[in-house]
Amino acid sequence: MDVRAQIAAVFHLDKCIGCHTCSIACKNIWTDRKGLEYAWWNNVETKPGTGYPTLWEDQEKYKGGWELANGELRLKLGGRVSRLINLFYNPYLPTIDDYYEPWTYRYEDLFNSPEMDVQPVARPISMITGEPIEIEAGPNWDDDLSGTPVYARNDPNLKNLSEEERQKLFEFERVVFFYVPRICNHCLNPGCVAACPAGAIYKRAEDGIVLISQEKCRAWRMCISGCPYKKVYFNWNTGKSEKCILCYPRVETGMAPACFHSCVGRIRYLGVILYDADRIEESAKKSDRDLVDAQRDIILNPFDEEVIKAAKANGIHESVIEYAQKSPVYKFVKEWKIAFPLHPEYRTMPMVFYVPPLLPIMAFRKGEIYELAKDFFSTPESVRIPVRYLSNLFTAGNEDHINYALKKMLALRLYKRAQNAKDVPEEEVKKMMQQMELTPEVAEEMYRLMSLPTFHERFVIPPSHRELSVERSADVYDTKASVGFGFRKPPQRGM
């Protein structure tokens, strides 16, 4: 058992209102710079939709992530030699047009315009070339299903839905959508790390954050293809790849990452989990059906004496183990089993988990009694978003997991409804609770964490013990009282 720690996250999609506050918080801190104007380390997508960059889930086009070839894990990009052969031209690289050309407006035209019969207009200009452009795409161009025929209908996750199911999704009267906020998944088996010819990308064992060494990156561009989530961005100005750093300067000092902190719907949870690094490869090789279970299995029980012993032997600090025991992520993923990785079939073992949306449920009032549609989940027509669609997104097609999670959350909803509104038959609630192995204690705990969590219940961030790292790498008295002011060179293209 090789125990490592990982700061992992849960996004509760039923609570996401698609306000993009997370994206803006991130943009303001990290990517509001020349070369990364187009990049959104955090973005929010409307589903069904084609996302950002357009069709990022189409791995036949972008070749991201891993595939099984004769029982062995192989990058979808091909073997190692092919990476070197393609150094001069990466055939699977998305270009800026797959994202969008960033633009601003020539506002000064509004002030400098001569007197005319019509109002002056601020023309959009490209932030790359400075020339006027026609705006043809943006980071959330298909927000709230806009342009459905072009975008939502081409969502790769609709692949195995029946024609009837598709029609129903987009029927005007019952059209349905939800939001998927995305950041770097800080995977256990990252494709970007494996694809980088220069070895510039690495995973920190202490907290699992995946980072790109800006000094080692040589712009070979393979990470951008290797990441199936398209969460590595090329800075066209400095000629270096960049990605979400999970706000490690904040996390190291006990603060939540900016996108988590600013989340209006409070959908985000952050906590540390312990996992067994010896079993990463074996788990990533499981069949599609078993991938979610395999990923759960590799997450270790932080209360287990054996695990605690192995963790300590690996240099994981006692306080980190304590925080792992309080981790909300552990509860959502392991105990309650209602949070799933995004596209586990890419086999990178992503560490951001999603609670699938229940969406406004189909229910009706019968006299004084609130009743759910009969046989809520077994008949596809009663579910507004097909379970098959959700399973394509979150469980590599395994519908059992999605059914279980939705039913469990529904049982919880009924339990609270019976408690507060008292208009649900009690036997009904009891039956459903029993079926979902939900005790009143667990239900209360789930309710608390999902509906009324405090800041510190949502973000349980272990101390990073920087002092240990610093003391071991340098004698702190060497640098004491030395340089208070210094010079820093801004990043610049080439020499």
Add this chain to the structure above:
Amino acid sequence: MLDLFLFVGFPYIAIALAIAVGIYRYFSDRFSYSSLSTQFLENNKLFWGSISWHYGILLILLAHLTAFLLPDLHLAVVGGPLRAVVLEVTGWALAMYSLFGLVLLAIRRLSDTRVAVTSNLADWLLLLSLIVQVALGLYVAVFYSWGGLWFTQTASSWLWSLFTLRPDISYVQTMPWAVKLHFFMAFVIILLFPFTRLVHVFTVPITYLWRPYQVVIWVRKSVRGV
């Protein structure tokens, strides 16, 4: 006197600067080491330009290097009349192939506005030098044929005299101007190495072939003395 500077002084200066500045830059400003790819901004012309240029020049340089390092082997390979013809024609083809790529890359850099705005003086200086150098090489190959044979007696001997610190310009002094210019430009490009994106040549990621796929760093374990 001019020959002495061009073929003894200048090569030494160029090599010394390339090594010294290259190392200095590596340790003081490693961030600047990058191939500065623009594929992200323009994809189509790059396909034709970059692949032609890189593979063309790699094979040509390989031939130059063999002739220089292993002259006996080289002569044995091109020794027969038929083989000499094959090598000669292959050389022309490769030179045209890489020149085509380079010119296309230059056109791309000029005409594609996105790529143009990322270009600086160093990029242009390098690109133009390379075009001149490859064009000169092609000119020499066509008008002073059988270079595969005379290279070892002239250029190789001169280069060896430089490397063994017994510089002797008699090997190159009587060469035609185009050949001389080709020799000189070679060292101009070496001089440009540490000041341009050409440094990416020295960071070719060959270790990728055997390193483990995943890179995991224990901050507290990787530091010295622990």
